[in-house]
Amino acid sequence: MGKTADLTVVQKTVIDTLHKEGKPQKVIAKDAGCLQSAVSKHIHRKLSGRKKCGRKRCTSNRDNRSLERIVKQRPFKNLGEIHKEWTEAGFSASRATTHRRIQDMGYNCRISRVKPLLNQRQRQKRVTWAKEKKDWIVAQWSKPANSPDLNPIENLRGIVKRKMRDTRPNNADELKAAVKAAWASITPQQCHRLIASMPRRIDATLHKAAVMNDTTDVTQLKPLKAVLSMLPCLFFLYVNGVMLFALLRKPLLLESSRYILFAHLLLTDSLQLVVTMLLYIIAVTMFNMISYVCVIITTIASIAVKISPLNLAVMSLERYVAVCFPLRHVDITTTRRTGNAIAVIWTVASLDSVTQIFVLVSHENKGFTVPRFCDRNSVFRLPIFSTLNISFTIIYFVLVGMVMIYTYIAIMITVKSASSCNSNASKAHRTVLLHLLQFCLCLTSTLFSLINRLWNINRNMAINVQYALFLGLIIFPKCLSPLIYGLRDHTFRHIFIYYFTFGLKSNVRPVIKT
Structure with a gap:
């Protein structure tokens, strides 16, 4: 007689069959040829089920x-x-x-299929179709043209798909009803807008094709352009750094309001050069960054651009006081008042940027953490930002221009009325004239953004012209004006040359004339 563990398959089958027939365990044991206890244990285990091994499920x-x-x-x-x-x-x-x-539960995880990019044959087909329909009028677009992806009907189907996303039809009839309802909700105004947009989309397609044809030539010149742009910036940053170091090494110079303002001009122009280089590198590498970081960088660049003309206006006023009120010059142009003037310069230059940031936070309170290409027009997209920028720029340059023209005329009158041997007045007259030239260079820098919006020419030619304007209107005006001003000053010239040459010229000494 075997135990439960020794029961064969045949014995287990006999026990199960006789138990279903209602036979007592004694009879089942006799027919199966095993102990009655083995039959009892087998029947009990069959009814209760074998205890499962492993950890208990963590969910009910x-x-x-x-x-x-x-x-x-x-x-x-x-x-x-x-x-x-x-x-x-x-x-x-x-x-x-x-x-x-x-x-x-029977659900399967799936990854949505990514729509493949257009191949070369499809791109050429689209461009050919766009050229054929380029001169169509709006009435001709009321009938969808035979195009796989450019006709207005594709946009209408996309609208229907977006409206169908929140619907959950359970059968084919409900699906048909939902599609009909979504299609019926499309207004005639939407259709007219899609039809009216076709000429613009045709022009965009042809422009994109031209850009793709010119991309190879432009890409090959990127490294050369980057080197030609960065080398002047690095050189003039070094020059500005040497000038600032020379001023700091001679504290006696920094007791004069003129040299304090000159040091501030060097500092702000160097800051603008650094930010300009950073933005240029970002543009060349097509680097995407979080929007609020882009806002900070562009705001610093905008403030630095407006500080330079304001600083020149204050420097012209200082020369005006030195020539027209020579006896009160020391009392008026003190170090404390110069520091207050610099604080006012930063405050006035920041009004535009602070206003635009306030409007940006008020109207666009989302999307600041989305990585995107750092472009001022892509962040400040509302028309009000362009209006504010143009308005503040006009106000700044009109006020600065009036101040500099007034000081130039006043100093010129003073020079005419003074004796011919008054060399200081004549020198101040030429200094203000140089400030006026610097102001004109700053004004040309602001023309870059205005000229940049007027491109309707070939893309490759536009990029080359933009690069030339970037060097001519942004880099060199900011770099040359402090250099010319520093070399023209007889007192500062010797100190600058000494430190610029690392003291290698023995006939040059950083001596200050008293």
């Missing part, structure tokens, strides 16, 4: 039903969103557990 049936409701409500959510919503409802489970429970 109630938890699984809650997860199933979440999946049924939005079946197009990804696994991460479903897991987050489930855990926020108070259920504790890992992401892998969530995945297994969803699979147990």
Whole structure:
């Protein structure tokens, strides 16, 4: 007589069959040829089921039903969103557990198919079609043309698809009804707008094709242009750094309001050079950054651009006081008042940027953490920003121009009325004239953004012209004006040459004339 573990398959089958027929265990044991206790244990184990091994499930049936409701409500959510919503409802489970429970329910995870890019044959077909329909009028676009992706009907189908996203039809009839309702909700105004947009889309297609043809030539010249742009910037940064170092090495110079303002001009122009180089590198490398970082960089660049003309206006006023009020010059142009004037310069130059940031935060309070290409027009997109920028720029340059012209005329009158041997007055007259020249150079720098918007020529030619204007209107005006001003000053010239040559010229000494 065998025990339970020794029962054969035949004996187990006989026990199960006789037990279903209602035979007592004694008879079943006799017919199966085993002990009665073995029959009892087999029947009891068959009824209760064998105890499962392994760890107990961390989710109950109630938890699984809650997860199933979440999946049924939005079946197009990804696994991460479903897991987050489930855990926020108070259920504790890992992401892998969530995945297994969803699979147990019969759902499968799928990755949406990415629409493939156009191949060369499709691009050429699109360009050919666009050239044929370039001269069409709006009335001709009322009938959809035979194009796979440019006709207005494709946009209408896209609108229907977007409206169908929130619908959950259960059968074919409900699907047809939902499609008809979405199609009927399209207004005639939407159709007219799509038809009217076709000429613009045709021009965009042809422009894109021209850009793709010219991209190879432009890309090959990028390294050379980058080197030609960075070398002057680095050289003039070194020159400005030497000038600032020379001023700091001679504290006696910094007791004069004239040299304090000159040091401030060097500092702001160097800051603008650094920011300009950074923005140029970002543009060449097509680097994407978070929007608020781009706002900070462009704001610093905008403030630095406006500080230079304001600083020149204050320097012209200082020369005006020195010539027209020589006895009161020391009392008026003190170090403290010069520091206050610099604070006013920064405050006035920041009004434009602070106003635009306030409007930006008020009207566009989202999307600041989305990486994008750092372009001022892509961040400050509303028309009000362009209006504010143009208005403040006109106000700045009109005020600065009036101050500099007034000081120039006043100093010129003083020079005419003074004796011919008054060399200081004549020198101040030439200094203000130099400030006026610097102001004109700053004014040409602001023309770059205005000229940059007027391109209707070939893309390759436009990029080359923009590069030339970038060097001519942005880099060299900011670099040459402090250099000319510093070399023209007889007192500062010897100190600058000494430190610029690292003291190699023995006949030059940093001596200050008294």
